[in-house]
Amino acid sequence: MKELFDVTIIGGGPAGLYSAFYSGLRGMKTKILEAQPSLGGKVTLYPEKMIWDAGGQPPVTGAVFAKQLVEQALTFNPAVVLNRKVDFLEKDGNNQFVITTDDGSKHHSKSVILANGGGIITPKRLEIEGASRFEGNNLHYRMPSLKSLHNKVVMISGGGNAAIDWAVELVDIAEKVILVCRKGEAGAHEAQVEKLENSNAVILRNTVIRSLEGAGSHLDEAVLENVWTGEISKERVHHVLVHHGYHQDNSLDTSDNLPMERTEDGFYSGDAQGCTSQEGIFAAGDNISYEGKVNLLVGAFQDAVNAVNSAKNHIDPSAAATALVSSHNEQFDERNKQMIREMLGTV
Ligand SMILES: Cc1cc2nc3c(=O)[nH]c(=O)nc-3n(C[C@H](O)[C@H](O)[C@H](O)COP(=O)(O)OP(=O)(O)OC[C@H]3O[C@@H](n4cnc5c(N)ncnc54)[C@H](O)[C@@H]3O)c2cc1C
The missing domain is CATH 3.50.50.60 (FAD/NAD(P)-binding domain)
Known part of the structure; x- marks a missing residue:
C-alpha cells in the first residue's frame, strides 16, 4: 500500500538535513531521499577541513559537522532512504507528488523540498x-x-x-x-x-x-x-x-506539466520563501537562486526553515506561518525534562 508523506526532501546535505529537523518540529511526516550511501552532502567531501563560519559553532571539522547535522536531522525520526537517486518527479490525479527513484520505486508526498545541491557529486x-x-x-x-x-x-x-x-x-x-x-x-x-x-x-x-x-x-x-x-x-x-575533480549528476527531471524555471546557471529560480515556479515544490540550499541568497551553510539553514514553513502552509493553509522558537516549543517539553533528569542524575 502506498504511504503518503507530508513532505519529501530530495537530498540529504545540510539543506535537506536541516529541513528534516525543521519539518519534524512542525509536526510533518517527513522522508529524505539521498543518492549517496550516507548523509551529509558536500560536507562529506571535506571531512578534515575546518568550518569557521557556521553561526554559534566553534571551528569544527567537516566530519564532525556532518555527524552533528545528521544527529539533529534524526530528532523527529524522519524516514531516510539512502542509495536512491531521484530520477523523476510528477503529480498524480489527486494533486499529490509521485517521486520515482532509480530502482523504479515510487514515493508519494503532499509536498516536495528540492535540496539536491548541485546534483550528485562523486570524485573522479x-x-x-x-x-x-x-x-x-x-x-x-x-x-x-x-x-x-x-x-x-x-x-x-x-x-x-x-x-x-x-x-x-x-x-x-x-x-x-x-x-x-x-x-x-x-x-x-x-x-x-x-x-x-x-x-x-x-x-x-x-x-x-x-x-x-x-x-x-x-x-x-x-x-x-x-x-x-x-x-x-x-x-x-x-x-x-x-x-x-568531480562528476556531477544533476539529471533529476520533472514531467512536462511540472516545468521548473531555472536561471542561466541552472539554479532553480525561486524566492526567499523557498517557493519555486511550481506550487507544492520548494527548494533550499545550493540549488536555489533569489535576490539576497547567501551561498553558505548558514544560508542553507535559513532556506530550509523557509521552505518547510512554505510546505507546511501548502498542505495546511490554516497552519501558523512559522513555528514557535524551540525554547517555547512544546515539542521539546519531554526531551527537556529528560535532559534535566540526566543533568541532576535522577534518571
Ligand atoms: C570544499 C568545500 C568547502 C566548503 N566550506 C564551507 C565552509 O567553510 N563554510 C560554509 O558555509 N560553506 C562551505 N562550503 C559550502 C557548503 O558545503 C554548501 O553550501 C552546502 O553543502 C550546501 O548544502 P546543500 O544541502 O544545499 O547541498 P549539498 O551539500 O550539495 O547536498 C545535496 C545532496 O543532495 C543529493 N542529491 C543530489 N541529487 C540527488 C538526486 N537526484 N537524488 C537523490 N539525492 C540527490 C546529493 O547526493 C547530496 O547529498 C564548502 C563547499 C566545498 C565544496
Whole structure:
C-alpha cells in the first residue's frame, strides 16, 4: 500500500538535513531521499577541513559537522532512504507528488523540498586497472584523517586547488609530500603554488600515475610516467590521495506539466520563501537562486526553515506561518525534562 508523506526532501546535505529537523518540529511526516550511501552532502567531501563560519559553532571539522547535522536531522525520526537517486518527479490525479527513484520505486508526498545541491557529486577515479582494490585502505578520493597521514609518505595526484591546498597543508604533517601533476603548470591559486614550490615537497610535473603496486588491498608503490619524455619511475608511498575533480549528476527531471524555471546557471529560480515556479515544490540550499541568497551553510539553514514553513502552509493553509522558537516549543517539553533528569542524575 502506498504511504503518503507530508513532505519529501530530495537530498540529504545540510539543506535537506536541516529541513528534516525543521519539518519534524512542525509536526510533518517527513522522508529524505539521498543518492549517496550516507548523509551529509558536500560536507562529506571535506571531512578534515575546518568550518569557521557556521553561526554559534566553534571551528569544527567537516566530519564532525556532518555527524552533528545528521544527529539533529534524526530528532523527529524522519524516514531516510539512502542509495536512491531521484530520477523523476510528477503529480498524480489527486494533486499529490509521485517521486520515482532509480530502482523504479515510487514515493508519494503532499509536498516536495528540492535540496539536491548541485546534483550528485562523486570524485573522479584513477583510470588504472586494479586500483579499486586499494580504495578504502590507502588510496583515497576523500581526505582521510590528518592523523593517519602523520609522518607518512603521501603522494597527491592532481593540479587543481584541492590538490595544491592539501599538499601545502600536509608539508608540515607528512614525512614527505610528492605532488604528481599531469600538466606543466598547476591550475591553482598562485600564492598556494608558490608556497608549495618554496617548501620541501617534491613536485613532479608532466607526470601521471601509471600503476599502483602492493600486496592485497595495501598499496606501497606508485609507478609514474613522465608524459613528455616517456620516462618511467617508481616511488615508495604510504598513501595516495587523488584530487582529479568531480562528476556531477544533476539529471533529476520533472514531467512536462511540472516545468521548473531555472536561471542561466541552472539554479532553480525561486524566492526567499523557498517557493519555486511550481506550487507544492520548494527548494533550499545550493540549488536555489533569489535576490539576497547567501551561498553558505548558514544560508542553507535559513532556506530550509523557509521552505518547510512554505510546505507546511501548502498542505495546511490554516497552519501558523512559522513555528514557535524551540525554547517555547512544546515539542521539546519531554526531551527537556529528560535532559534535566540526566543533568541532576535522577534518571
Ligand atoms: C570544499 C568545500 C568547502 C566548503 N566550506 C564551507 C565552509 O567553510 N563554510 C560554509 O558555509 N560553506 C562551505 N562550503 C559550502 C557548503 O558545503 C554548501 O553550501 C552546502 O553543502 C550546501 O548544502 P546543500 O544541502 O544545499 O547541498 P549539498 O551539500 O550539495 O547536498 C545535496 C545532496 O543532495 C543529493 N542529491 C543530489 N541529487 C540527488 C538526486 N537526484 N537524488 C537523490 N539525492 C540527490 C546529493 O547526493 C547530496 O547529498 C564548502 C563547499 C566545498 C565544496
